[in-house]
Amino acid sequence: MKCKLDVVIEKDEHGYYAYCPALEGCQSQGSTFDEVLRNIQEAAELYWETLTPQEKESLLQTRVITTTLEVAVA
Numbered sequence: 001m002k003c004k005l006d007v008v009i010e011k012d013e014h015g016y017y018a019y020c021p022a023l024e025g026c027q028s029q030g031s032t033f034d035e036v037l038r039n040i041q042e043a044a045e046l047y048w049e050t051l052t053p054q055e056k057e058s059l060l061q062t063r064v065i066t067t068t069l070e071v072a073v074a
Helices: 033-049 053-060
Strands: 008-012 015-019 027-030
Touching: 008 033, 015 033, 027 033
Parallel strands: none
Antiparallel strands: 008 015, 015 027
16 A cells, blocks of 8 residues: 655755654655655655554545745845
């Protein structure tokens, strides 16, 4: 079975940081974008393996919505 998860990836001076908002505590890092993407996928798959069937069903019903805002800056 496959499911799609939203992932947030941020870049800073140390590399990249990623987390899955729907999976509390599921996060990873990497030196490159490709590395952090591989790492967060592995983290999400391992996280998913720890869940009970009821937790999996609940998460399959969860949706994270992202959007873009335009704000005024001084």
